[in-house]
Amino acid sequence: MIPVTPLSTGRPSILATEISERLNAAIREHLLAAFAPDNTKSLRTFSAPEVAELLGVSGQFMRKVHAEGTVPEPRDIRGGRRYYSAQEIWESRGILEKASRRKGRYLPRRSGDEKLQIWQLMNFKGGSSKSTTTIHLAHYFALRGYRVLLVDLDPQGSLTSMCGISPEIEFDGLTVYDAIRYDAPSPMRDVVRSTYFPGLSIAPSRLILSEFETESAVHSNPDQSFFTRIRNALEQVEDDFDLVLMDSPPQLGFLTIAGMAAATSLIVPLTPSMLDVSSTAQFLELAGAYMEVIEDAGATLQYDHFKFLITRDEPTDIPSQQLASFMRALFQDRVMSATALKSTAISDATMLKQSIYEVVRSEMTRATYDRAKRSMDAVGDEVERMIHQAWGRS
Numbered sequence: 001m002i003p004v005t006p007l008s009t010g011r012p013s014i015l016a017t018e019i020s021e022r023l024n025a026a027i028r029e030h031l032l033a034a035f036a037p038d039n040t041k042s043l044r045t046f047s048a049p050e051v052a053e054l055l056g057v058s059g060q061f062m063r064k065v066h067a068e069g070t071v072p073e074p075r076d077i078r079g080g081r082r083y084y085s086a087q088e089i090w091e092s093r094g095i096l097e098k099a100s101r102r103k104g105r106y107l108p109r110r111s112g113d114e115k116l117q118i119w120q121l122m123n124f125k126g127g128s129s130k131s132t133t134t135i136h137l138a139h140y141f142a143l144r145g146y147r148v149l150l151v152d153l154d155p156q157g158s159l160t161s162m163c164g165i166s167p168e169i170e171f172d173g174l175t176v177y178d179a180i181r182y183d184a185p186s187p188m189r190d191v192v193r194s195t196y197f198p199g200l201s202i203a204p205s206r207l208i209l210s211e212f213e214t215e216s217a218v219h220s221n222p223d224q225s226f227f228t229r230i231r232n233a234l235e236q237v238e239d240d241f242d243l244v245l246m247d248s249p250p251q252l253g254f255l256t257i258a259g260m261a262a263a264t265s266l267i268v269p270l271t272p273s274m275l276d277v278s279s280t281a282q283f284l285e286l287a288g289a290y291m292e293v294i295e296d297a298g299a300t301l302q303y304d305h306f307k308f309l310i311t312r313d314e315p316t317d318i319p320s321q322q323l324a325s326f327m328r329a330l331f332q333d334r335v336m337s338a339t340a341l342k343s344t345a346i347s348d349a350t351m352l353k354q355s356i357y358e359v360v361r362s363e364m365t366r367a368t369y370d371r372a373k374r375s376m377d378a379v380g381d382e383v384e385r386m387i388h389q390a391w392g393r394s
């Protein structure tokens, strides 16, 4: 424990510094405990029914391919039950895909002329569930065999820490900033790191990323326009991924706009409250103005999809339901059909820096877990359909 001594009663500047030091020390200690002993996060195993669902096959089919020896048994078998690591699921996909007549049945990755999907989640309202939605989508797609790259554009790095990299514990690796800075940028390939989650990589963030805001404001070389920086960085690693998911900071600065210029689709998450809806209106007014500036500078912006997602949806709360209906009436299919339900299962999981997909069902109230997972699956499924549409598959 950290010794708790009285805070100073003197000047506010000293008090603020003391509070910050105490908080940082406590956070560091808490995180070290959470990630102990070697600071790495690991992923749970998945039960046979979960794996069958992920692969879109029956339990009987899995038993058959194991018995035939087509797919090796998982290493972890307890009491006659099979438990698969995500790596084993990933490998099973490869084996089944080779044996399958229908291409893409088990490995739905992009091919040929299907272009890299770059989805940005943005809204300048903090707490609109940008980071939570981003990590859930990332896990949804990685578990389904897609190669996913997360780009953390928030200097606060919440996505980065969800990936088991703690900006708070002196993480000194390269960040997105290094790839997009104006002066001697690093290759994006050196910035991207694989994570403990098979199929998921991240271009991490930490506070230094906010330098990009300051530098872009004074930068004047038109050959290095700020809005080309993220796009150029992503082009360097394009071949390694099917889907890029970008989380945004809670403001409409150079980072968010540079993200917008790189994106192929946008999602604006919003919670159904009057305050959020009106701040989203302001956000889009500003975003529209900036998009015009970028286009005037010669870039073309074209989005396959540009959607609202209702987050922290509360089906039993009448005012919020009215507001959700109001949004649907105004914008029709611009509002995604699926919503992310407000759920203690989600908030409890994120407190442990996990998504609902990382939680073991038996460790939660089943009904609560099932509702939350169903809702996140529905959001993932709808995005997956939009991606396939962008690829011209559907």
Ligand SMILES: Nc1ncnc2c1ncn2[C@@H]1O[C@H](COP(=O)(O)OP(=O)(O)O)[C@@H](O)[C@H]1O
Residues within 6 Å of the ligand: 125, 126, 127, 128, 129, 130, 131, 132, 133, 158, 250, 311, 312, 313, 340, 341, 342, 343, 344, 346, 347, 348, 350, 351
């Ligand atoms: N569907 C949800 N159900 C319950 N709590 C949620 C849900 N989505 C987000 N939260 C909580 O709301 C808070 C803010 O979410 P976050 O994703 O960090 O928002 P943003 O990135 O837009 O600032 C977090 O503490 C998170 O646990």
Ligand SMILES: [Mg+2]
Residues within 6 Å of the ligand: 130, 131, 132, 154, 158, 247, 248
């Ligand atoms: Mg966030």
